[in-house]
Amino acid sequence: MFYDFNIPFPSLPNQEDLERLDRILSRIQSIQNATVAFNVSTSDPFTSKAVEPVKRDQFERGGVTLLTRVTIEAENPKKNYQIVLSNAANQSVDILAVRPLTLDATKHACQNYDVDIISINCASKRVIPNHAAAQVATSRGIFFEICYAQTFHTKERALFFTNVKRLVEVTRGNNLIFSSEALRALDIRQPSDLRMLGLLFGLRRDQVEAAVGHNCERLLLKAETRKSTVSAAIRVDMIPSAETVAQTENDNKRKREEENVGSKKKKKGKKQ
Incomplete structure (x- = not known):
């Protein structure tokens, strides 16, 4: 099974955008059976009004399971982004992620936000958490996302690899997943390519296998648990x-x- 939980979906897609997304899915379908998430990004607080649902009917195809994801871009840790379990908007998305834009926002996300993924922009400076904050996040079951297509669209490739290796170090290689954040079909990489990339990042072979497979399954299970949780209490039968x-x-x-x-x-x- 191929997993990619970050296919950017524009807020106001035009025909060109829809055709581009269709080509990306065709590329993924040609690899193997896949689970893919369309990602809508916003800097507004996490509410059902702020995030328009993605209409997936026109993209459905055999062998590809489509999910919806929302990524909140958090810059100010003092701002109320409403990323809490009691938020009713939790029920409207399959995967909830946060992309911290500053180091303070990253630390706050590790310790407080009720999300499935912390998506790190490894092409930016000063966004990698320290060891203590990263371990808090992993102990809470949160996964760190490495978007490998960033290397194709940035001039800061050296910074990207430095940040990824630092992220591997502070997480000890645990709770990492690879996503593409693909803007075109050619950005999608085969699982074998991702395994080679993981070894370059300093991961062990078992950690590489987890990043491209097992961790993604664990993440989906966590996301399902989050959706069935209210005020930090898991829903159970009477x-x-x-x-x-x-x-x-x-x-x-x-x-x-x-x-x-x-x-x-x-x-x-x-x-x-």
Whole structure:
């Protein structure tokens, strides 16, 4: 299974944008079965009004599962971006991410935001968290995203590789995923290419395999849990009362007695 949780979706797509997205999906479909997320970015607080839902019907195709994702661009950690579990808008997206634009915003995201992904722009300066903040994020089940297509669209390639290696160091190679952030079909890379790229970043082979596969599955499970969570309490079925349990036991006992009586009658009839 091929995973890519960051295919940018423009806020006001025109026909050219739609054709470009269609070519990207065709490229992904030619690789193997895939799970792909259309990503809508916004700097507004996370509300259902601020984020328009993506109409996925026109992009559906065999072998490709389409998800919706929202990425909040956070610059000021003191601003209320409403990235909390109690936000009703959580139910409207499959994956919720934050892209911190400053180091303080990154630290705040690691410690406080209820998101699935912290998407790091590795082509920017001073956005990589320190070891303590990164470990807090991983302990909370948050995943760090490395968008490899950034190397194709920036002149800061040396800075990109430096930041990625630093991110690998502070996370100890844990809870990392690779996404493309592809702006064109040629930006999409094969899983074998991503494995080679992961080794260049300093990941072990098992960590590379996790970044392109297992971590993505874990992320989807976390995202589903987030959607079914309200005010930090996981939704569970109601526990039956003692009276209900006693009534159920009595009913079962009565059924067993009736079955025993019926069985004895059958045996007596056979003897006669």
